[in-house]
Amino acid sequence: MPALWTHLVKDLRIEWRSMDALISMLFFSGLVVVLFSIAFDPRGEFAQHIAGGVLCVATMFASVSALNQAWAREIRHNVMDAQRMVPSPGSELYLAKVLVNFLFVSIVQVVLAPFFFIFYNLHVAGQGWLLAVVMPLGTWALVSNGIFFAALAMTSRNRELLLSLILFPIFIPALLAMVMATEAILTGENDPSLWIKMLVGYDVIFTTTSWLLFDTIFHAE
Numbered sequence: 507m508p509a510l511w512t513h514l515v516k517d518l519r520i521e522w523r524s525m526d527a528l529i530s531m532l533f534f535s536g537l538v539v540v541l542f543s544i545a546f547d548p549r550g551e552f553a554q555h556i557a558g559g560v561l562c563v564a565t566m567f568a569s570v571s572a573l574n575q576a577w578a579r580e581i582r583h584n585v586m587d588a589q590r591m592v593p594s595p596g597s598e599l600y601l602a603k604v605l606v607n608f609l610f611v612s613i614v615q616v617v618l619a620p621f622f623f624i625f626y627n628l629h630v631a632g633q634g635w636l637l638a639v640v641m642p643l644g645t646w647a648l649v650s651n652g653i654f655f656a657a658l659a660m661t662s663r664n665r666e667l668l669l670s671l672i673l674f675p676i677f678i679p680a681l682l683a684m685v686m687a688t689e690a691i692l693t694g695e696n697d698p699s700l701w702i703k704m705l706v707g708y709d710v711i712f713t714t715t716s717w718l719l720f721d722t723i724f725h726a727e
Contacts, residue, residue, distance in 0.1 A: 509595075513602030520579065521610070527572040531614045535568035539618065543625040553626045558688030561622060562681060565641075566648060569611050570670060573652035576603050577660040596724035597717050603653045604646075604713075611645050631694030640691065640698065643705040644684035647712065651676055654716035658723050680708045 521527055542560045546552075580586045622628070630637070652673055659668040687701035 510598040510602050513599050514605060517602065517606040518609075521606070527575055527607075527610050528613065530571045531568040531610065532617060534571060535564040535614055535618055536621065538564040538567060539622055539625060553628060554631070554693045555689060557622070557626045557628055557692055559685045560626075561618075561688065562644065562684045564618075565611065565615060565645065566674075566677070566681065568614060569607070569645075569648055569652060570666075570673070572607055572610055573649070573656045573673075574666050574669060576607055576653055576656050581660060596721045599724070600653060600657070600717060600720040604650050607649045607653060608642075608646055611649060612642065615641055615645070628692060630692055632691040632698070634691065636691050636698060636702070637688065640684060640687045640702060640705065643702065643709055644680055646709050647680035647684075647705065648673075648677055650709070650713045650716055654720060654723075657720065676712075680705060683708065 539560065542556075542564075546556060577586075652669070655672045655676070656665070656669050659665040659672065662668050683701040683704040686696075687698040687705070690696040690698035690701065
């Protein structure tokens with residue numbers, strides 16, 4: 507899909523020059539992790555139980571800043587109008603935006619992980635390699651929905667607020683599965699497979715729905 511590749515390379519180049527999204531996400535997520543570690547003084551078993559929730563919530567709130575910026579560049583100078591005239595489906599633009607933001611959030615998580623384990627004195631009692639499955643699945647759920655709803659709200663004057671109001675309630679099932687799976691892996695007390703399956707099902711359903719509906723909202727703006 508040449509249009510997908512073109513959009514992907516364009517967004518990566520723009521972000522590489524400015525680093526706006528990455529820096530804001532790193533700063534915000536790092537701040538959340540530090541503040542929660544100070545507020546709760548997490549140690550021992552208590553840290554194992556709350557760490558998953560803190561990491562997932564930090565990722566969620568930090569990602570909103572990047573999702574709000576995802577379409578900001580397209581609005582300037584009537585770029586969106588030009589893209590609607592391109593003879594390629596809008597779904598390719600949607601997938602490119604999702605892939606780019608998924609990459610950005612994943613980079614933030616990888617950079618944040620060592621500091622997270624240090625601040626919360628964590629050791630993984632379960633199968634640690636499953637974190638490499640749970641976090642990408644949860645991140646994809648957040649980003650795929652976030653890009654779709656950000657496009658839906660991009661013409662609104664209060665698009666930042668509107669995105670949060672729409673996205674967070676829709677994301678609750680995936681957030682719950684992400685938190686419970688992470689807690690099960692860190693504590694080793696429960697089997698996280700049910701929550702992982704729930705994340706997979708959520709990703710398939712909502713990504714497919716957003717991909718099919720994106721052309722409609724893209725040309726309706």
